[in-house]
Amino acid sequence: MNPDREEPMVQAAYKRVAGKIRDAIAAGEYPPGAALPSGKEIATEHGITQETALKALRLLANEGHVTIFSRRGAYVRQRPNVRTIVRDRNAYRDEVGYYFDRGAKAWKSIGKPYRGFAVPPAHIADLLGVPHGEDVVVRDRAMGPADSKQALQLATSYIPMSLAAEIPPLRAENTGPGGIYDRIEEHFGAAIEWRETISSRLPDEEEQNRLGLPPTVPLLVVTRESRVRSGDEEVIAEVNETRMAAEQFAVSYAIERDATAAWPREERP
The missing domain is CATH 1.10.10.10 (Winged helix-like DNA-binding domain superfamily/Winged helix DNA-binding domain)
Structure with missing residues (x-):
């Protein structure tokens, strides 16, 4: 038996x-x-x-x-009936710097942020254009409401070692006013353009512990590439992966009409 x-x-x-x-x-x-x-x-x-x-x-x-x-x-367990945060497709800025979640603007770090070197996941290495198994600079922090001890969002930035060598504040504890994005734009003298991909997956054990989630609650994963022009080349300066419980977060955006969907419609002969 x-x-x-x-x-x-x-x-x-x-x-x-x-x-x-x-x-x-x-x-x-x-x-x-x-x-x-x-x-x-x-x-x-x-x-x-x-x-x-x-x-x-x-x-x-x-x-x-x-x-x-x-x-x-x-x-x-408290299971939310409404979405805590609804993300859109805009980048915002205040006196502190750029931010992407208006509803999380006042959130604070839960615990001490991590800063160091680590091998990124293979898909992150591919986006950065670095070899698999090669260390990059990693900046990671958990975020939550100011009155909460429970993190609701994990954000991890991955920066190529070569770029961190050119811009030392990217690997420093204190990146200065505006954070890493201001340092990148100052270095290249150009505006960052962001591209996001949204996916979902189940949390690993570490994410379950940090977000207080059971293993069956999926994560909403936002992978954001920071692109900046350097002469005729486009540089992937940073990739950020933000994870949050899909039961508490949603993505909302306005749908724009392509030229093929213009109104008024052209009359066909």
């Missing part, structure tokens, strides 16, 4: 119990932040083993309904 194979009766039991708890959460019997009964209490109430009860709780955690804390038990 395969020891890793679940017995159908046990599998049905933990799913059945998870379904009852899920319904109770949806009905408001356990509001957000409320503690659920312990595994022992669930086992007694539903006539199952404690291990089966714990499997039911783990299933609910994987689905994003509850959060399980070591030695504290399971608590109903």
